[in-house]
Amino acid sequence: MLSNRAFSAVSFRNLCLGEYPKESCTMSLTLRNFRLVLSLELKNKSLPSTHFTFWSTMMSKQEEPKVLENCRNITESSCDVTDKWNDTHESYVPIVVIYRGDSMRSYCEDSYVSSIDIRPEPPEFEIVGFMDHINVTVKFPPVTPKIYGESIWEVLGSKSFVIEEQTGKNVKVHNPKMNNIAGNFTYVLRDLLPKTNYCVSVYFEARAMEDAIKSPFKCTLLPPGQEAGFSESTTVGIITVCFITMGVISVIIMLKRIGYICLKNSFPNSLNFRNVLYWIFPEVPPSEAIDKLEIIPTNKKKKVWNYDYGDESDSDEEEVPKASATGYTTHGLMGRLPHPASDSSANPQEAQLEEDSAAEESDEAGARAGTVAELPTEAEVGSGLRPSEDPSGPYERKETGVQDSFPRDDSSPVNGPGDKVIFNVNLNSVFLRALHDDPEEASEVLSLAEDTVHLDEAPHRTESGLLMAGGDSTQLPQPGISSQVLWTEDESSERTDSSDSDADLGDGYIMR
Amino acid sequence: MEEEQFSLAALGSLCLIFQVAASISPASIMSNRWILQAAFLLGFLSITLSINYEELERTQRSSNSACLKLLDQLERRSCLGHRDYFKFPMEVKHPGQMEKKDAAFIIKVMFENIFIVFKNNSSSTGWNESIVREFLGKLHTQIDKLRKILKEVPENERRTSSNYPTIRHLKSYYGRVRRFLEVKEFSSCAWMVVQAEILRNFSILIRLTNIFQN
Numbered sequence: 001m002l003s004n005r006a007f008s009a010v011s012f013r014n015l016c017l018g019e020y021p022k023e024s025c026t027m028s029l030t031l032r033n034f035r036l037v038l039s040l041e042l043k044n045k046s047l048p049s050t051h052f053t054f055w056s057t058m059m060s061k062q063e064e065p066k067v068l069e070n071c072r073n074i075t076e077s078s079c080d081v082t083d084k085w086n087d088t089h090e091s092y093v094p095i096v097v098i099y100r101g102d103s104m105r106s107y108c109e110d111s112y113v114s115s116i117d118i119r120p121e122p123p124e125f126e127i128v129g130f131m132d133h134i135n136v137t138v139k140f141p142p143v144t145p146k147i148y149g150e151s152i153w154e155v156l157g158s159k160s161f162v163i164e165e166q167t168g169k170n171v172k173v174h175n176p177k178m179n180n181i182a183g184n185f186t187y188v189l190r191d192l193l194p195k196t197n198y199c200v201s202v203y204f205e206a207r208a209m210e211d212a213i214k215s216p217f218k219c220t221l222l223p224p225g226q227e228a229g230f231s232e233s234t235t236v237g238i239i240t241v242c243f244i245t246m247g248v249i250s251v252i253i254m255l256k257r258i259g260y261i262c263l264k265n266s267f268p269n270s271l272n273f274r275n276v277l278y279w280i281f282p283e284v285p286p287s288e289a290i291d292k293l294e295i296i297p298t299n300k301k302k303k304v305w306n307y308d309y310g311d312e313s314d315s316d317e318e319e320v321p322k323a324s325a326t327g328y329t330t331h332g333l334m335g336r337l338p339h340p341a342s343d344s345s346a347n348p349q350e351a352q353l354e355e356d357s358a359a360e361e362s363d364e365a366g367a368r369a370g371t372v373a374e375l376p377t378e379a380e381v382g383s384g385l386r387p388s389e390d391p392s393g394p395y396e397r398k399e400t401g402v403q404d405s406f407p408r409d410d411s412s413p414v415n416g417p418g419d420k421v422i423f424n425v426n427l428n429s430v431f432l433r434a435l436h437d438d439p440e441e442a443s444e445v446l447s448l449a450e451d452t453v454h455l456d457e458a459p460h461r462t463e464s465g466l467l468m469a470g471g472d473s474t475q476l477p478q479p480g481i482s483s484q485v486l487w488t489e490d491e492s493s494e495r496t497d498s499s500d501s502d503a504d505l506g507d508g509y510i511m512r
Numbered sequence: 513m514e515e516e517q518f519s520l521a522a523l524g525s526l527c528l529i530f531q532v533a534a535s536i537s538p539a540s541i542m543s544n545r546w547i548l549q550a551a552f553l554l555g556f557l558s559i560t561l562s563i564n565y566e567e568l569e570r571t572q573r574s575s576n577s578a579c580l581k582l583l584d585q586l587e588r589r590s591c592l593g594h595r596d597y598f599k600f601p602m603e604v605k606h607p608g609q610m611e612k613k614d615a616a617f618i619i620k621v622m623f624e625n626i627f628i629v630f631k632n633n634s635s636s637t638g639w640n641e642s643i644v645r646e647f648l649g650k651l652h653t654q655i656d657k658l659r660k661i662l663k664e665v666p667e668n669e670r671r672t673s674s675n676y677p678t679i680r681h682l683k684s685y686y687g688r689v690r691r692f693l694e695v696k697e698f699s700s701c702a703w704m705v706v707q708a709e710i711l712r713n714f715s716i717l718i719r720l721t722n723i724f725q726n
Contacts, residue, residue: 059708062595089605089715091708093590111588112708116580116715157722258549 020097025108027094029081030213031120031204034145034152036085039078040096040108047100054079055095058087059112065095073099088115088148088155115148115155120204122215127200129220132233134189136163136200144182153178156204164201165189166217191233194225298426563661565612569724572619575654576721580714582647583707586639591701598688598709601681605716607723614678615723617671620658621679622717625686626710627651632693637703 024043029036040052054071057063071079085092091112098106124139145152163174176187192198199219206212256262604618630648662670673680689706696702
């Protein structure tokens with residue numbers, strides 16, 4: 001006795017060997033209610049069929065066709081193969097035996113079918129319309145359906161489900177991602193127009209668009225919206241724009257702070273080629289600032305020269321600062337005691353010369369003290385620094401400045417008439433502090449400290465030196481003095497470096 | 513995809529220029545500014561050098577659909593007496609957690625070998641030659657795109673027969689298909705069997721293309 005399997009094989013061979021005619025038919029594989037259904041469509045519909053038996057085999061293996069037990073002698077021309085075909089990538093060959101009564105049999109064999117031939121039928125769905133959106137509820141089984149032993153979303157693809165929105169001639173396609181969707185699924189169609197009729201259809205994508213089975217359209221007329229005020233979507237849009245703007249601004253600020261953008265290049269005006277006017281009208285250098293200096297003497301001996309030969313008594317009084325009892329001034333370099341009458345009577349010439357030297361020293365000190373030292377606290381430099389002007393001019397102004405610079409010392413002179421107070425001033429020890437903040441002027445002031453005026457041991461030398469300068473007593477050494485008066489930083493350095501003009505007396509004293 | 517890569521490359525170059533300009537600025541001495549700039553540059557460079565899988569999925573899906581549509585237009589017959597078992601590699605049939613880059617290389621190899629198979633004489637089948645030529649054209653276009661994309665992958669990361677056994681198994685499989693045709697002397701039923709096998713290939717290609725969605 002043959003086994004059932006052998007019997008089936010033998011039976012199939014008997015059929016195929018000519019006992020039964022072959023009919024033309026069309027086989028289709030559909031997904032109906034999430035079940036894989038093989039359907040038969042006979043071309044010869046003139047003779048009605050009574051029942052069918054479905055067989056199948058695979059293309060990849062040389063196996064005999066097997067009967068599908070759940071589809072043996074059935075009256076329907078379709079067979080549920082969901083649990084029979086388990087390989088997604090396999091090509092199955094269906095064979096159907098057609099019975100017409102008890103006597104007539106035929107068979108139908110189409111070509112092979114595979115998963116790519118599946119035509120999924122659309123699921124059931126409902127729509128609910130609101131003012132500006134529609135809720136589409138699609139009915140899926142509570143458990144994710146399977147075909148070929150896998151989830152339908154694995155076989156068909158997670159983006160195979162399509163919701164079509166249509167209004168008038170405008171069609172919009174929505175392609176939601178379906179990953180293991182089970183149970184009822186709701187999708188919202190947003191940004192719709194109130195008082196507008198919308199129609200919705202759902203379907204699964206097929207290999208070819210013409211193979212897709214679309215559901216009938218379901219339509220709804222959306223209710224009218226609010227006449228005034230912003231809609232919810234507009235409000236959300238405005239808020240979104242604000243957030244985006246804030247985000248962009250914060251990114252720009254961050255990039256600017258880390259130096260990605262807006263790097264500042266502060267070029268000098270001469271390199272600023274965009275400033276054409278600058279090339280035509282270059283900047284006028286600012287007027288020279290007036291330095292206010294505070295002279296802090298440490299060791300002062302000064303011989304004052306008075307170059308004002310024409311006006312001896314009064315100018316001496318005015319110009320020559322009074323000395324303290326110790327022979328040093330408390331404020332500046334001027335130490336000459338104002339005894340015009342006795343001095344002039346006892347030693348008129350020497351007194352005159354000393355007074356001259358004192359005046360000269362006062363002039364020099366005033367000039368060096370950047371360039372005019374105003375005692376007790378401040379000096380007006382500007383009165384002495386006018387290099388472009390007439391040399392005689394500064395001298396006069398120097399006198400004026402000196403006159404203003406050196407206040408009258410109220411202390412009584414220590415020495416009596418005829419006494420002279422000799423000051424040794426080590427300008428290295430003279431600290432000049434510019435009250436002005438300009439560093440150039442400060443350095444200029446400090447450079448003056450390099451020069452010293454030695455008036456102590458060899459006053460005659462100084463005098464001679466000065467006398468030399470003022471040898472022509474009537475001839476004021478204006479150029480030299482004026483140059484000293486107009487002493488700038490460069491000049492002071494030149495004088496410092498020059499060994500011809502200065503006689504080094506040692507200990508930091510320099511005779512001029 | 514090429515335009516997007518070019519724009520991304522330009523963006524990366526712009527970041528390089530910003531970094532050079534910032535380096536000559538005295539304000540760039542701050543270390544945290546350098547770190548931020550380096551992070552920006554690395555981020556843009558990584559975007560520039562990586563494969564755009566979203567675009568690849570779109571083009572591959574379109575190519576799969578076009579090729580299947582053309583194959584479907586060619587006549588099918590079962591020819592049960594000429595069936596053969598070609599042993600398609602199981603690791604490709606069930607990719608599991610395959611990486612996107614590996615899937616891209618496998619798809620390229622499959623397209624190349626399907627092209628080689630169908631270039632043979634199929635006149636015995638009675639198929640429309642223009643449909644066959646159009647099918648070959650679609651295959652060639654997608655092969656070109658895949659080659660250009662995968663050229664950006666560093667050489668030490670490329671999948672070849674020597675360093676990736678799956679590629680070797682695939683090539684053996686297509687060798688068996690070509691030998692089957694030769695043995696059957698490119699008969700009509702042999703081509704019908706091969707056609708069924710290639711349709712099966714495309715079912716697997718659709719599954720491999722879905723990997724790019726992950």
